[in-house]
Amino acid sequence: xxxxxxxxxKEYKEVQREKSxxxxxxxxxxxxxxxxxxxxxxxxxxxxxxxGMFQLSFSIPEQYPLLPPQVRFLTKIFHPxxxxxxxxICLDILKNAWSPAWTxxxxxxxxxxxxxxxxxxxxxxxxxxxxxxxxDIRGYQSMARMYTKLAAMPKKG
Amino acid sequence: xxxxxxxxxxxxxxxxxxxxxxxxxxxxxxxxxxxxEALTGLNPKDGAGAGASSCWEVLPEEFEWSCYRxxxxxxxxxxxxxxxxxxxxxxxxxxxxxxxxxxxxxxxILKEKIRLLGEQYxxxxxxxxxxxxxxxxxxFAYLEHILETQDxxxxxxxxxxxxxxxxxxxxxxYTEFTYEDFFGIFMEQLESVLQGKETSISMEELLSRxxxxxxxxxVVMFFRFVTxxxxxxxxxxxxxxxxGLTNTSVDQFCKSSVEPMGEECDxxxxxxxSDALGVAIRVVYLDRSSCEKGPLTVNHHDFIPTAAAESSxxxxxxxxxxxxxxTLLYRPxxxxxxxxx
Numbered sequence: 001x002x003x004x005x006x007x008x009x010k011e012y013k014e015v016q017r018e019k020s021x022x023x024x025x026x027x028x029x030x031x032x033x034x035x036x037x038x039x040x041x042x043x044x045x046x047x048x049x050x051x052g053m054f055q056l057s058f059s060i061p062e063q064y065p066l067l068p069p070q071v072r073f074l075t076k077i078f079h080p081x082x083x084x085x086x087x088x089i090c091l092d093i094l095k096n097a098w099s100p101a102w103t104x105x106x107x108x109x110x111x112x113x114x115x116x117x118x119x120x121x122x123x124x125x126x127x128x129x130x131x132x133x134x135x136d137i138r139g140y141q142s143m144a145r146m147y148t149k150l151a152a153m154p155k156k157g
Numbered sequence: 158x159x160x161x162x163x164x165x166x167x168x169x170x171x172x173x174x175x176x177x178x179x180x181x182x183x184x185x186x187x188x189x190x191x192x193x194e195a196l197t198g199l200n201p202k203d204g205a206g207a208g209a210s211s212c213w214e215v216l217p218e219e220f221e222w223s224c225y226r227x228x229x230x231x232x233x234x235x236x237x238x239x240x241x242x243x244x245x246x247x248x249x250x251x252x253x254x255x256x257x258x259x260x261x262x263x264x265x266i267l268k269e270k271i272r273l274l275g276e277q278y279x280x281x282x283x284x285x286x287x288x289x290x291x292x293x294x295x296x297f298a299y300l301e302h303i304l305e306t307q308d309x310x311x312x313x314x315x316x317x318x319x320x321x322x323x324x325x326x327x328x329x330x331y332t333e334f335t336y337e338d339f340f341g342i343f344m345e346q347l348e349s350v351l352q353g354k355e356t357s358i359s360m361e362e363l364l365s366r367x368x369x370x371x372x373x374x375x376v377v378m379f380f381r382f383v384t385x386x387x388x389x390x391x392x393x394x395x396x397x398x399x400x401g402l403t404n405t406s407v408d409q410f411c412k413s414s415v416e417p418m419g420e421e422c423d424x425x426x427x428x429x430x431s432d433a434l435g436v437a438i439r440v441v442y443l444d445r446s447s448c449e450k451g452p453l454t455v456n457h458h459d460f461i462p463t464a465a466a467e468s469s470x471x472x473x474x475x476x477x478x479x480x481x482x483x484t485l486l487y488r489p490x491x492x493x494x495x496x497x498x
Binding site for chain 2: 003006007010011014065066092095096097098099100101102103
């Protein structure tokens with residue numbers, strides 16, 4: 001508990017110091033609980049998520065950084081490796097490939113990379129995975145773009 | 158980046174179903190069952206575990222992956238962990254005869270090898286089969302050696318190498334706060350086994366710390382960082398070995414097979430750790446291999462650190478009478494500590 005708190009505090013200081021280093025990621029720690037964080041990440045360009053801002057929630061276990069943070073999308077997203085209802089993310093570094101060498105910041109970068117490079121062979125969203133697997137890139141992109149517009153962009157007017 | 162590499166069942170582990178025991182993270186239900194059997198089947202008297210070798214290929218082609226969710230994987234992992242934690246991180250020291258009793262009804266080759274082991278070794282200390290057994294065995298064997306010998310020259314020597322590893326990580330671009338706590342905990346243990354200080358600890362305390370989840374796992378993770386740093390630093394040297402082992406890049410290998418907790422140690426890791434810290438390691442192999450001609454012998458391999466760690470100052474090698482002071486017993490998939498006569 002003490003070790004994880006100390007580590008998270010270091011991450012907090014790093015995030016404050018490097019605020020402008022990565023304009024695609026805004027990591028914010030809960031005011032009253034260092035084990036709860038949220039992040040706003042920018043949809044990567046040249047993907048159907050471009051122009052969207054996606055919110056992630058981080059729930060950090062007491063054994064962090066020996067155990068990975070639990071991360072999920074709060075913003076609805078149509079992506080093969082994200083559960084459409086719960087926002088759960090299928091990413092190896094959040095499961096058994098986790099190591100303390102990762103940080104909350106680098107996890108955000110990995111999630112952005114996953115948005116740009118979906119892995120349709122290990123889908124959590126089968127509809128999305130099946131579109132890609134059957135080669136219907138256009139179908140996948142238009143669905144993903146529609147949900148980006150509906151859920152991840154500011155409403156006009 | 159994503160999940161497809163998750164827990165590919167490693168066939169290597171099934172080489173010897175009778176005594177293979179380490180749990181692995183697996184995707185397939187069958188494989189998980191096999192891993193559990195292998196764990197519980199440590200004792201061949203139960204007759205369990207013997208079937209493990211054939212279990213890896215039985216996944217039917219029409220297996221419905223779409224209904225197979227991460228939850229299931231997590232449940233299996235939890236089940237495997239539950240099985241593993243029945244054994245402490247480090248057991249008590251046992252006489253070697255415990256091994257003989259365990260394999261009473263085992264293969265004649267194993268029984269003969271255990272008899273031969275008895276000529277050179279008197280005891281063993283078991284470790285938990287959670288994928289960290291090599292590092293944990295190494296941790297305890299090394300610290301116990303320092304506690305017993307009070308070899309301050311050796312401590313001074315390793316401290317230099319640890320410092321070197323830190324610099325390597327830094328130059329490789331690792332963020333300092335990601336590894337410094339792990340280095341700190343190891344240095345604390347190292348200092349406290351030296352006697353005559355306020356912070357000094359006894360053998361009982363060393364054992365209890367080595368069984369403490371935080372201290373033990375942090376030291377294991379320290380060794381993982383050291384191993385990864387060495388492999389990355391000498392990527393040209395390790396690259397062909399890694400390509401032969403996993404067919405991945407050095408970077409991928411370090412990320413997926415060295416740095417995560419619970420990932421098992423192969424020869425590549427042992428070479429890297431031994432070289433990085435300049436500590437020789439003997440691994441004694443207890444398996445069913447035998448020669449057709451000549452008397453049965455127990456094979457061992459000495460990992461002698463090479464001065465390949467370039468800077469001649471860092472790679473001062475520690476050996477006692479030319480023999481490594483750390484001796485580990487390898488049974489397919491698992492390491493324990495051996496004690497010499």
